[in-house]
Structure formats: C-alpha cells, structure tokens
Amino acid sequence: MSDQQQTLSIPSLLLLAAFTAITIRYFFFTNSSTTTPRTNSRTANPAHVEQIATMFPQIGRREIIWDLQRNGGSVAATTERILSRGGLDAPPPSFQPPIPTPTTTGTVGTSPSQPKPEHIDLITRYNLSSKLSSPPSTPLEGIGNQGAAQAQTWSNNKNERQALLQRRREEMILNARRKLEEKERQRLGQGA
Numbered sequence: 001m002s003d004q005q006q007t008l009s010i011p012s013l014l015l016l017a018a019f020t021a022i023t024i025r026y027f028f029f030t031n032s033s034t035t036t037p038r039t040n041s042r043t044a045n046p047a048h049v050e051q052i053a054t055m056f057p058q059i060g061r062r063e064i065i066w067d068l069q070r071n072g073g074s075v076a077a078t079t080e081r082i083l084s085r086g087g088l089d090a091p092p093p094s095f096q097p098p099i100p101t102p103t104t105t106g107t108v109g110t111s112p113s114q115p116k117p118e119h120i121d122l123i124t125r126y127n128l129s130s131k132l133s134s135p136p137s138t139p140l141e142g143i144g145n146q147g148a149a150q151a152q153t154w155s156n157n158k159n160e161r162q163a164l165l166q167r168r169r170e171e172m173i174l175n176a177r178r179k180l181e182e183k184e185r186q187r188l189g190q191g192a
Contacts, residue, residue: 043065043069043097043098044064044065044068044069044073044097045068045073048068048073048075049061049064049065049068051075052064052068052075052078052079052082055079056079056082058087059082059087059088062091062095062097063087063088063089063090063091064078064088065091065097066088066089066091066095066097067081067088067089069097122173122177123173123177126169126170126173128170128173128174131170131174132174132177
C-alpha cells in the first residue's frame with residue numbers, strides 16, 4: 001500500500017486564515033452601535049396613554065409614554081409601577097415623544113369631520129321661541145287645590161309623566177330666560 005501523507009496546501013491555509021480573521025473581527029471588533037441596548041422604537045398607543053392618564057392625572061403624559069415604550073406597551077405593568085412607587089421614572093431629556101392630545105368621547109353618530117356648532121341656546125334647541133312671547137303662566141294654573149295635589153303625584157302612565165316633565169323643563173327654561181331679560185333691562189336702565 002502506498003503511504004499517503006496529508007499536507008496542508010496553500011489554498012487550504014488561506015481559507016483557514018480568512019475564517020480565523022472573520023471570527024476574531026466578529027467577536028472582538030464589532031460595531032459599538034450594535035452593542036448598546038436599544039429602547040423599544042415602537043410608539044405608545046394613544047388609547048393606552050389616555051387610559052393611564054385618566055386613572056392617574058397627576059402623572060405627566062411624557063412619563064407615561066416613556067414607561068409604555070420601555071415595557072412594550074403593557075398598561076398593567078405601568079399601572080403597577082405607578083401604584084407601587086407612587087410615580088414613574090423621569091424620561092431622559094433626549095426623549096421627546098409626540099404627546100397625543102386628549103380625545104373627548106363624542107356621541108355615537110357624530111363624525112369628527114362635522115363641525116360642532118359653537119353655541120345653541122335652549123330656546124332654539126327645544127323650539128320654545130313661540131312660547132317666549134306668551135305671558136308667563138304658573139305651573140298649575142287653573143287647577144284647584146285638589147287638582148294641584150293630583151298633578152304633583154307621579155302618574156303610572158309613561159306618556160303623562162313624559163308630558164309633565166317636558167312641561168316642567170319648558171317652564172324652567174322660559175322662566176330663566178325671562179329673568180335674564182329682566183336683569184338686562186335693569187342693567188341698561190341703570191347704565192343710562
């Protein structure tokens with residue numbers, strides 16, 4: 001049998017040197033930006049921020065957003081931290097998140113694109129302009145003592161109760177408007 005010697009050839013030595021150089025560079029000379037810990041780059045959910053801000057109004061939104069980003073958006077973890085410590089850690093000065101504005105919950109059926117009317121007075125809202133020009137009436141006008149006591153009691157009929165409450169609301173609005181107009185007349189009379 002022939003005796004074969006295993007020798008290292010030049011191409012195999014070059015391959016081994018390249019592999020060693022890459023391995024040493026990977027473990028000892030890595031880029032410093034990859035070794036620094038990264039914070040969670042996700043932005044905090046505005047609904048979660050609003051929920052925590054509603055529960056704890058003394059905590060700033062910036063602190064809430066910082067804590068939510070650090071713990072991966074967990075409302076429970078942030079709430080537990082506030083309750084156990086009495087507050088949250090202050091974020092670093094370089095942390096400048098877009099602070100969401102608090103949203104107000106609107107009524108169902110209104111869209112954010114609809115402009116909200118600035119001011120609707122109660123006379124217009126309840127269509128009482130025709131009753132405003134009529135003279136003021138007493139709530140139980142034309143009813144005797146027995147009828148007054150009967151009108152004061154709560155009716156079993158839903159429609160009667162609704163009509164009674166509507167009349168009371170209208171009378172209160174009209175009386176308040178008349179008092180306001182009287183005060184305005186007195187103020188203008190004193191100023192002249």
